[in-house]
Amino acid sequence: MKRNEAIYTAIDIGSSKITTLMAHFNLNGNLEIIGVGTVNSSGMHKGIVKDETKLSEDIRVSLDAARISSGVKPTPAFIGLTGGKLSSYNITSATSRITQPDQRVSHAELSSIIHDTVPLIPDSTEDSLVQVISRGYTIDGVRTHQSPIGRKANELSVDSHVILAKKATLETIMQCVQEGGASIHGMTLESIASSYSVLSADEKELGVVLVDIGGGTTDIAIFQEGSILHSSSIPVGGYHLTNDIAISCRTTIEAAEEAKILFGNVGSAVMESEKINMPSRSGSDVLTIESSEIRELVRDRMSETLVLVMGKIKKAGLHRPPAAGIVFTGGTAKLPGLMELAEEISHSPTRIGVPKYITQMPEYISDPSYATSTGLLLWGVHSSGNDKTSGVKEEGRKSVANIIRKNFTHIPFLKKLTVSNETQ
Numbered sequence: 345m346k347r348n349e350a351i352y353t354a355i356d357i358g359s360s361k362i363t364t365l366m367a368h369f370n371l372n373g374n375l376e377i378i379g380v381g382t383v384n385s386s387g388m389h390k391g392i393v394k395d396e397t398k399l400s401e402d403i404r405v406s407l408d409a410a411r412i413s414s415g416v417k418p419t420p421a422f423i424g425l426t427g428g429k430l431s432s433y434n435i436t437s438a439t440s441r442i443t444q445p446d447q448r449v450s451h452a453e454l455s456s457i458i459h460d461t462v463p464l465i466p467d468s469t470e471d472s473l474v475q476v477i478s479r480g481y482t483i484d485g486v487r488t489h490q491s492p493i494g495r496k497a498n499e500l501s502v503d504s505h506v507i508l509a510k511k512a513t514l515e516t517i518m519q520c521v522q523e524g525g526a527s528i529h530g531m532t533l534e535s536i537a538s539s540y541s542v543l544s545a546d547e548k549e550l551g552v553v554l555v556d557i558g559g560g561t562t563d564i565a566i567f568q569e570g571s572i573l574h575s576s577s578i579p580v581g582g583y584h585l586t587n588d589i590a591i592s593c594r595t596t597i598e599a600a601e602e603a604k605i606l607f608g609n610v611g612s613a614v615m616e617s618e619k620i621n622m623p624s625r626s627g628s629d630v631l632t633i634e635s636s637e638i639r640e641l642v643r644d645r646m647s648e649t650l651v652l653v654m655g656k657i658k659k660a661g662l663h664r665p666p667a668a669g670i671v672f673t674g675g676t677a678k679l680p681g682l683m684e685l686a687e688e689i690s691h692s693p694t695r696i697g698v699p700k701y702i703t704q705m706p707e708y709i710s711d712p713s714y715a716t717s718t719g720l721l722l723w724g725v726h727s728s729g730n731d732k733t734s735g736v737k738e739e740g741r742k743s744v745a746n747i748i749r750k751n752f753t754h755i756p757f758l759k760k761l762t763v764s765n766e767t768q
Contacts, residue, residue, distance in 0.1 A: 352728075353410070353421040354720035355403065355526060356534070357517070359388045359583060360559030360675065362402045363717040364410040365709075366418060367702070375725065376704035377718075379414025381406040390560035390579060391427035393516050396523075403524025420529035422724035423521060424537050424716050425474065426561050429513040432505060432533075432575045434479065437461045439501040449483075449492040449500060457502055471508040474531055479503040479571040489570050505572045507533060532723055533575055534716045535563035540726065541719035542673050542697030542712075543567070551666025554697070555653055556715060557676035559583050562649060564656050566666070574660035578652050580645075582676035588641045593633050595622040607635040608642040611681025612688070615639065646682065650689045669693035675713035 349368055352375075356363040366379030383406045387399025411418055440457050444450050458476075480489050483497045492500055521528055538556045539548070548567040556563040560581045566574040585608065590600035599622045609615065617636035624631055657665055669692045672682060677696050686694045698710055699718040709718060 350728075351414075351416055351419045352721050352724050353418045353526070353529075354423075354537075354717055354724060355406065355421045355521065356424050356717035356720060357388060357399070357403065357521075358385055358426075358558050358716070359391055359561070359581065361385050361713075362399075362406040363714065364403075364406040364418070364421075365717045365721055366410050366414045366416070367721050370704065374703040375701075375721070377702060377706065377709065377721075379410035379412075379416070379418075380706065380709070381409025381411075381413065383409070385559070387520070388560065390581070390583060391558075391577070392429075392560075393513075393520065396516060396520055399520045400523040403521060403526060407525050418526060420527040421521070422529055422537075422720045422727075423517070423531045424534035424720055425507075425509060425514075425517070425531055426534045426558065426563050427513070427577055427579070429510040430474075430507065430533065430577060431471070431509075432507045434573075435461060435504050435506055437502045437504075439482070439499050441499055442497050447496045447498065449495050449497055451493060453500070454493060454502075457500060461502065461504065470510055470512075472511045472514050473506070474509045474514070475507040475533070477505040477507070477536070477572055479505050479573075480569075503571075505575070507575065529724065530727060532720070532727075533563065533565070534558070534719075535565035535575055535577075536572065537719035537723045538563075538673055538697070538715040539565055539567065539719065540722035541699045541701065541715050542671060545570070547668040547671070550668040552668035553653075553657060553665050553670045555670055555672050555674075555677075557581055557649075557672065557674040558716075559675065562653065562674075564653060566657065566660050566662070568666055574656070576656050576659070578649065578656070580649050580652070581674075585642050585645050585676070585679075588645050589638060590625075592641055593622055593631065593637070594625060595631060595633075596625055596627075599623050603633075603635075603638050604642060607638040609639055609680040610643040610646050610685045612684060613681075642679070643681075643685065646679065646685060647689065650686055654690060665690055665692035669695070671695055671697040673697035673712045673715040677712040 352367045354365045362383050362385050364381040365377055367375055367377045370376045383402050385402055387395040387402055393399055437457050480487050480503045481492045482501045483492055484499055535556050539554050549570045551568040554565045558581045560583050562578040562580055564576050586601045586604050589603055590597050617634045619632050620635055622631050622633055683694045698712055699714050702718055
C-alpha cells in the first residue's frame with residue numbers, strides 16, 4: 345500500500361453494535377474495504393449514550409480491530425448520528441442577483457448567498473449545526489441539482505436541508521469518539537449515510553422513503569426529485585421487540601432475543617403454534633410459552649412502528665409514500681414477514697436494502713445491518729470530492745463544502761466537524 349494512498353474510516357455507533365470500517369481505492373479504481381472491527385455496544389441504549397466510559401472503550405476496541413485487520417493507521421473518521429436529540433428542516437435562501445461582470449456564479453457569490461441564510465437558522469443555546477445539505481438551486485427560475493459554480497445566471501437561490509443536534513448530545517459523542525482513540529472528519533445522520541449504500545439514483549429521483557431500523561431507533565429519510573425532503577427518527581427499534589417479549593413472558597433479555605429471532609415472523613400466514621421453554625428472570629424456573637404469543641407481540645410492535653413511520657411521511661407533506669415506495673434496512677429489516685406487513689399498512693411497494701456500490705468487501709458485510717457503516721464510507725468519499733464509486737465527480741462539490749465551513753465557523757462545534765452542502 346502506498347504511503348500517500350487515501351484511507352477512509354467510518355464508525356457506526358449503534359445501540360446494538362459498534363462497527364469500524366476502513367477502505368481505500370485499489371489499483372483497479374474500486375473502493376475496497378480493508379479493515380473491519382465490530383463489537384457489541386454496551387454504552388449506548390435506545391440511541392442515547394448511557395455510559396461514556398463503556399462507549400469510549402467499545403469504540404477503541406472496534407477501531408483497534410479495524411486497524412489490525414487493515415494493517416494501517418485509521419484516518420479521521422466519518423461518524424453517524426441518530427436519536428431523538430436531532431432535528432432538521434428545509435430552508436430557502438433569498439433570491440440574489442449575480443453581480444459578476446461575466447454573469448457566472450463565483451465561489452464568492454455562492455458564499456454570500458449561503459452566509460445570508462444563517463439568520464434563518466434558529467439561534468438556540470441548546471442546538472448546534474451539524475450539516476447543511478443542498479437540496480438544489482434555482483437559477484433564473486429553473487431548479488437544478490447541479491452545482492451553480494461557473495454557470496451563467498442572473499439570479500440564484502439555494503434550497504437546503506439543515507440538521508441540528510443538541511449541544512450536550514454532540515459534545516458527548518465527540519468526547520467518546522476522541523477518548524476511544526479516533527478523531528472526527530465529519531458527521532451526518534445515519535439514515536442519510538445509509539441512503540448512499542442502499543438507494544439508487546432512480547429511486548431518489550422518483551421519490552423513496554428509507555427506513556433504517558436499528559437496535560434502539562428507527563431513522564427515516566425521504567427523498568424526492570433526487571434530493572432529501574425530510575429526515576427524522578422514531579425512538580423504537582429492534583431492542584423494543586426484544587423487551588416486549590421479556591416483559592410479557594417474564595423472561596431474560598437473552599432468551600427474549602433468541603425467541604424473537606426464532607419465532608418473530610410478522611407475516612399473515614397462519615403458523616402452527618408450538619410450546620417453547622424459556623427461563624424465568626430469576627433463572628430458578630422454566631416457563632412454557634406458546635410461540636404464537638411471541639409472533640403476536642412482535643407483529644403488534646412492528647405494526648405500531650410502521651404506523652408511526654406513515655405519520656412521519658404525512659408530516660413531510662406527502663399523503664402516501666412516493667413512487668419508489670419504502671426501502672427498509674438495518675438489522676431488524678431482516679425480520680420475517682416485514683415486507684408483507686409493511687405493504688399491508690402502507691399500500692406501497694417495499695424492499696429490503698442491502699449495501700452496494702462497494703465492489704470489494706467481505707461477503708458478510710452485504711447485510712442490512714451494515715448499511716450505515718458502508719454508507720458512511722461512501723458518504724465520506726462523496727463529501728471529500730473523490731467519488732469514483734459513481735463514475736462521476738461533481739465539479740464544485742468540495743468548493744461548496746469549503747464555503748459552508750468558512751462562513752459558519754462562528755456556530756459552535758462547526759470548526760471541529762465537516763459540514764457538507766451537497767445534493768443527494
